[in-house]
Amino acid sequence: MYEWGRRRIKYESELDPAFCQTLIEKTGNDSIRNCIQCGTCSSTCPVSLYMDFTPRRLVAMAREGFHDEVLHSFTPWICASCYSCTVECPKEVKITETMYAIKQMAMDKGVHPARFPVPVLAREFYHQVKANGRTNEGRLITQLFLKTNPFKLIKQSKIGMKLFFSGRLDVIPQKIKNITQLRTLLKAVNGNGGGRAHS
Amino acid sequence: MSNNGNGRTNGSPRIGVYICHCGINIAAKVDVERVTRFAETLPGVVVSKEYKFMCSDPGQELIQKDIREHDLNRIVVASCSPLMHEETFRKATANAGLNPFYFQMANIREHVSWVTKDKDLGTEKAKALVAGAVRRVSLHQALEKKRVDVHPDVLIVGGGIAGIHAALTIANSGRKVLLVEREPTIGGHMAMFDKTFPTLDCAACILTPKMSQVKDHPNITLWSYSEVTKVDGFAGNFTIQVTRKPRYVNEDECVGCMLCIDSCVYKQARVDDEFNQGLSKRKPIYIPFPQATPPVVVIDPETCMQLSKGKCKQLCAEACEKHAIDFNQKEEVIEVQAGAIILATGFKTFNPMRIPEYGYGRYLNVYTSLEVERLVNASGPTGGEVVLRDGSKPKSIAIIHCVGSRDHKTNKYCSRVCCMYSLKLAHLMKERSNAEVYNFYIDMRTPGKGYEEFYDKLLEEGTHFIRGRVAEVTDWALTDAEEGKMIVRVEDTLVGMPRRIPVDMVILSVGLEAQPDADDVRRLFGVSCSKQGWFTERHPKLAPVSTATDGVFLAGACQGPKDIPDTVAQAGAAAAEALAMIDKGFVELEPNTAFIDEEVCSGCKSCIPMCPYTAIKRDDEKKVAVINEALCKGCGTCVATCPSGAAQQNLFLDEQIYEEIEGVLNYV
Amino acid sequence: MSDAAAFEPRIVAFFCNWCTYTAADLTGVSRMAYEPNVRVIRVMCSGRIDPEFILAALREGADGVLIGGCHPGDCHYIEGNYKMLRRYRLLLKYLRAMGVDERRVRLEWIAASEGDKVQRVVNELTWTIRELGPLALPVMPQPEGAGASEESALAEANA
């Protein structure tokens, strides 16, 4: 939201010139440099209308080193990973991958939007997999609302009950047999971000 | 390896080596000083020098001065590609009184400095190449270029505005031109356009006079509905085979009265009219458009009752007082001679079905720009009225730029003309229909005389310009205002907000693509083309209408997307190049022909079947092979085949190549 | 040749004037950097490349040879490239018999517009030969009267 008196200029000294390169390394490709700011991503995106910056603007800012704005942005957390932008982009910029990379960097630095349900869900998901090797949707949702907005949980409970009675909600989480193997594997991966995300 | 001592070697070698900095082009990745000092140590080298720009006049004078002062008899220049400047330095050598073939070039720019990251490694590579050239040049021999007379006629392939302009230029100079066009009429794409940007003069008004000049010019032979099917020979003397498709109408008799068309047994026209982009119908017997040149009707054998079913009342033939209709006409193959060839085969427009998001073929009122050119044309399917397929007038029109351009999934390049023709169409649509017109563009490109002013004019007219590439043309409505319309989904990037704009008509500004058969055509004429199919010019800046094949020139959009002014300028340039070659009267051939050392030849005949030009015969009396120098093109295949080393190629003697191999490998 | 770690292959390339040499020029004009191990020798047509040139290059110290010609059907001299292809196949047989890894001698069709292909092919070949290590010929055939000595080399390689 616009506030009267807030400074609206960006000084070079506030930018992080290495930011783009970091993103490139994280996504494993430098397609972001090819962006011509045509806006195909933003117009094909089904949720761009809910974003604080359209994907196109986020790319522009990322490329120019607007480190803080990009990492604090809601945009990557609104992204539903539908890959429309990636497929439609005339310059083959891997936008969805860039969104993932920004999310990881934001979590890594702990600057993702606080109490915003999307990162909470992501972390919950992460922990469930670590514990059981599989996820359980019922628990996922319960944990999500407990940690963000317990009132919503009541609202959603109707659906939960219906799911339960139609046999679509497993209350007991499934656990894989060889969980030790899975944990060894995950430990062996030199993870980026995740290790610190659950602090 | 010794030279063959036939007196052409000019005594023991005294070599001058010249290393070029090419500004910093070479010097940035090659330590020129080190290479120069290294060259001094090579056997036979008398002088080794470096210079900022060897190709400049002082650079060339440096060579000439040294030849005189140091009595040099061999020259090596290490600089750019020989395809760039070999001729320059040969001339410089010759101007100092030395045979120009005592020269060798080492390519340390394109093959070294521009492709090597590390300066030390670049320097090493340059040293190797210089060593190879020095060792090779020691064995060079004096050679003479052979002169061959040039046939004075010019063949022009393609009768669009490029071919037309080139043909008229050459014909006006007094030379004879054969203009071959694949379609039944000349005129090309320009004949389909309504107006031309930025002056908005009517395309037909400026084109049709030139078309009739072509028809009437005593020096122009026009063969429409014909294709070149074979090309032999080389610069100055091409033998070309042209196949003339039957049009089932005697061209000499037909006066273009079109009575036959009226009387065709098909009372209704039902075949898609190609000229009108399928927006109207024609009969099996037709003339593409009223000013078609030649003004001769043509019968389409696919749909004509007589030609497809063998059964018809033949009312057309009856109606023709000149008895011009001939159902028995056959394809004709004719051989002609020409000294030079100009390719002006043009382009085709991008097929937007390849971008399904834009709804072409799915929504009736999505048009290509070429269709709209016909739609707004007074001689088009609606008489110039802007109406939709159901006959209603559009109230809002979207013009989408860059369809099939600047897109890695279709064509990476900018098609160059679309911004301007989109502006033109926007103006015409607004003028004719008074609709709201929205232009969706990525970047507005108006680099031409009067082009930016035209853009200004459109801005003043109140046309909407939305900077954003359209994601989708769709028909799912979110609001009542959108019901029944097509909706353009786009981000207005200047505002930074996604928008949905309901429209009645969508115009896709399709890009330009190479002709689908560009690859066949290029093989036919021995020229090369880029990955996208555009014919490659010899040099992008300094030889833009020449090709790697001498005597074959390019004009117009077959070389790359181009607007009309540029096309005409290029056609004029191609005509001038062709005339320059013809008026000189002869061409000089590179003396790289093969020859037989009769002493060595055993007459085994291995070489004879190898020659693609049947230039080798066996002298049965002497029992040796004989090469006809006039037929030899200098590929050297026979030389590589000869088991005894009797066959040799001037400029590429075995021993010269062996020296070069040893030179580049064992240079230190 | 020094130890394998510092080994830098030497590669001779024979490029035809019309397609591959022009393509290599385009690679330069496009500033596409590639491994600096290749030295290009220009011939008018790949059909001019005598197999003995390739053997001579290997004998004189090249660790690999690259041959570049026009794509089939594109030859400036109608079909010189086919003639090269036939010779190349025979040559590979001979190299195999000599115990030379055939990956050292590579034939590629590269059109004038394929500057990127020159970059790719040269890099690939250089990397391959870097892994293969320096070429050690079983017997050095003599430059003169090569036919006879090649036969003896072949015999020795088979022995």
Next chain:
Amino acid sequence: MTYLYYPGCSLKGTGKAYDESLLAVMKKLGVEQQEIDDWNCCGATAYMAVDQDRAYALASRNLALAEAQGRPNGKPVEVLTPCNACYLVLLKAQKRLEEDALGKRKLAGALESAGLNYEGKVSVRHPLDIFVNELGLDALKEKTVNPLNGLKVACYYGCQIVRPYSTFDDQYDPVAMDQVLEAMGAETLKWPLKTRCCGGSMTGTIPEVGMRLSFIILKEAKKRGADVIATACPLCQFNLECYQNEMREEFGEAVDIPVVYFSQLMGKAMGLSDRELGMQRLFVPFAVPAASK
């Protein structure tokens, strides 16, 4: 050919009916399948956001398990992956392994330390791909006993089945599901929202956004006269079906329309019982109308 079957977490939970109906249909068609033993979470969307490398590791374990289980047959290993998200993640992991040499080495090391090995011999297939390109539409026609005549189906593919890695269908206007259901007698809708996002996990996290996306799809299908929406993804089905009441409250417009799995429709056409197809699990009950029998 025996396919290895990777159901994924959702097919064991909210998407149970997909699992049941798909297995029933495949049995009827004589397609043999075997579940990958001890499979784990694919590493989908939400996980990817936290830790990409570990997400690839999760996917790779599944691929490695499949390879080990399938290889002894001596045939190429084909993994049948019905869930859109799993399908995408497994393909994405494969692509990464192909393209990124460094990432590949890292992953291979991690797999090795867990006693696993993946050689890249697995191909990941979606059931629609198998039905259209392996079995063929004629085989489906043959097994049809109760053709879905007159049933107007809006085929909804969702995002990740066609974007961005899959190659078996058109990315903008896929047709595989349409072809399958048309072969079984149904009439399918030509509509532009086949692959528009349903909201994904956002229906849970930011319901006001997620629900609206689903609402748009439902509304359009209804407007175009669809009797039922067929889906190929557990999350799409859940989003489109389970929130219809909430949508009515939120947007003040009823969009009640049955949302089923395409495999359930196939099963109906093949004469399977409602129980076998898990029809009782639907929130919005669906029965093939009498008129279409």
